[in-house]
Amino acid sequence: MPILVMKFGGTSVATLDKIKRAAKRVGREVANGYDVIVVVSAMSGETNKLVGYVNDTSPMYDAREYDAVVSSGENVTAGLMALTLQEMDVPARSWQGWQVPLKTNSAHSAARIEEIPTDNILAKFAEGMKVAVVAGFQGISPEGRITTLGRGGSDTTAVAFAAAFGAERCDIYTDVDGVYTTDPRVESKARKMEKVAFEEMLEMASLGAKVLQTRSVELAMRYGVRLRVLSSFEEYNPNAGTLICAEEDIVENKPVSGIASSREEAKMTLVSVADRPGIAAAIFGPLAEAGVNVDMIIQNISEEGRTDMTFSCPVDQVKRAAAALDEAKAKGELNFGELISDTDVAKISLVGIGMRSQSGVAAKMFKVLRDEGINIKVIATSEIKISVLIDRKYTELAVQALHDAFELDKA
Ligand code: ADP
Ligand code: ASP
Ligand code: MG
Numbered sequence: 001m002p003i004l005v006m007k008f009g010g011t012s013v014a015t016l017d018k019i020k021r022a023a024k025r026v027g028r029e030v031a032n033g034y035d036v037i038v039v040v041s042a043m044s045g046e047t048n049k050l051v052g053y054v055n056d057t058s059p060m061y062d063a064r065e066y067d068a069v070v071s072s073g074e075n076v077t078a079g080l081m082a083l084t085l086q087e088m089d090v091p092a093r094s095w096q097g098w099q100v101p102l103k104t105n106s107a108h109s110a111a112r113i114e115e116i117p118t119d120n121i122l123a124k125f126a127e128g129m130k131v132a133v134v135a136g137f138q139g140i141s142p143e144g145r146i147t148t149l150g151r152g153g154s155d156t157t158a159v160a161f162a163a164a165f166g167a168e169r170c171d172i173y174t175d176v177d178g179v180y181t182t183d184p185r186v187e188s189k190a191r192k193m194e195k196v197a198f199e200e201m202l203e204m205a206s207l208g209a210k211v212l213q214t215r216s217v218e219l220a221m222r223y224g225v226r227l228r229v230l231s232s233f234e235e236y237n238p239n240a241g242t243l244i245c246a247e248e249d250i251v252e253n254k255p256v257s258g259i260a261s262s263r264e265e266a267k268m269t270l271v272s273v274a275d276r277p278g279i280a281a282a283i284f285g286p287l288a289e290a291g292v293n294v295d296m297i298i299q300n301i302s303e304e305g306r307t308d309m310t311f312s313c314p315v316d317q318v319k320r321a322a323a324a325l326d327e328a329k330a331k332g333e334l335n336f337g338e339l340i341s342d343t344d345v346a347k348i349s350l351v352g353i354g355m356r357s358q359s360g361v362a363a364k365m366f367k368v369l370r371d372e373g374i375n376i377k378v379i380a381t382s383e384i385k386i387s388v389l390i391d392r393k394y395t396e397l398a399v400q401a402l403h404d405a406f407e408l409d410k411a
Pocket of ligand 3: 009152155210211212213
């Protein structure tokens with residue numbers, strides 16, 4: 001039998017009624033002749049609640065116990081989904097990550113999948129089971145401890161299963177009916193895309209479009225998984241949603257395909273650092289060791305042998321970054337005057353494979369922001385994206401103005 005992977009996110013399994021609705025879709029694919037692997041998230045809000053419990057119990061928590069707690073939301077939905085399917089006379093059973101076992105490395109709360117043995121589940125399919133319900137987001141480390149794959153990680157579980165089992169397709173069911181030109185919650189004129197290239201989706205995801213976890217797109221691209229995003233609430237339609245596919249399959253040639261925004265950014269400036277060979281290494285070495293994900297970097301022109309260095313990182317890593325830099329300063333490895341943190345910024349990014357061949361996108365972006373009176377604090381570009389940091393309060397205004405200017409509402 002061909003295998004299909006169907007993933008249901010938190011809002012799609014938020015209540016018993018919604019689980020029933022999702023189970024009906026699964027039943028339909030079984031009737032269509034598939035053996036189905038269903039990957040489920042925790043019920044909407046559940047993971048946040050569990051993270052809250054951990055933080056309230058232990059601010060400097062043991063990451064292994066964090067994973068033990070926050071992974072548990074998925075266990076509930078996996079069992080409930082299996083029960084619901086059984087009630088519909090669809091032969092189903094649940095698997096927690098460790099039972100598969102979905103093997104990961106030991107990077108707790110951001111673990112990477114290393115192996116998914118297929119024999120266990122395939123043997124059950126051979127015995128007539130039709131649906132394997134897998135708890136998303138979780139795995140087991142070489143030490144035998146429960147791990148999680150980072151927030152939004154059930155997407156990655158789903159794609160990894162699709163790759164391991166050679167599934168015909170991986171369908172990601174969520175609360176929107178596909179991938180839009182920008183977050184439809186930020187811009188109501190956002191347009192649903194029929195198709196989006198892997199490279200573009202990868203940039204959109206890593207720049208803040210949380211509709212797919214970045215790692216899931218990476219895996220789909222590497223293993224050639226046919227990946228589709230669609231709504232669990234709309235009526236069934238075999239051509240629904242957005243297909244994430246190879247660039248060759250896309251005919252559109254607009255310079256910009258989508259806009260991503262992220263509010264969880266911060267900008268940090270080291271004022272008056274000695275401008276000498278090795279200074280960047282002295283700053284970014286300790287930051288990397290502390291696990292700070294530095295994104296954009298600017299070094300100013302130096303005056304009298306001293307310069308300012310600015311970088312951006314996720315806002316929840318500011319304390320860790322400051323501690324690492326202060327420690328390097330105390331050890332005499334680094335010398336700077338002041339460290340200024342701006343935790344009120346957002347990153348707005350234009351993404352499009354069309355940028356490779358069309359120029360003038362950056363200039364137009366800067367003009368649009370100028371016309372709205374929005375100051376740009378940091379700029380970064382790559383082959384298919386341009387990102388700027390701006391004051392967070394202008395996030396919606398910037399996204400909407402850029403969406404209009406680049407006519408993304410028009411196909
Ligand atoms: P799930 O719980 O199903 O995993 P998520 O909340 O993780 O769902 O992701 C879906 C959300 O992603 C949507 O509700 C939407 O607000 C947001 N989103 C951000 N950018 C985009 C985009 N470009 N296209 C579609 N949705 C987007
Ligand atoms: N429940 C986890 C989260 O909220 C994983 C997921 O939904 O993908 O991050
Ligand atoms: Mg998600």
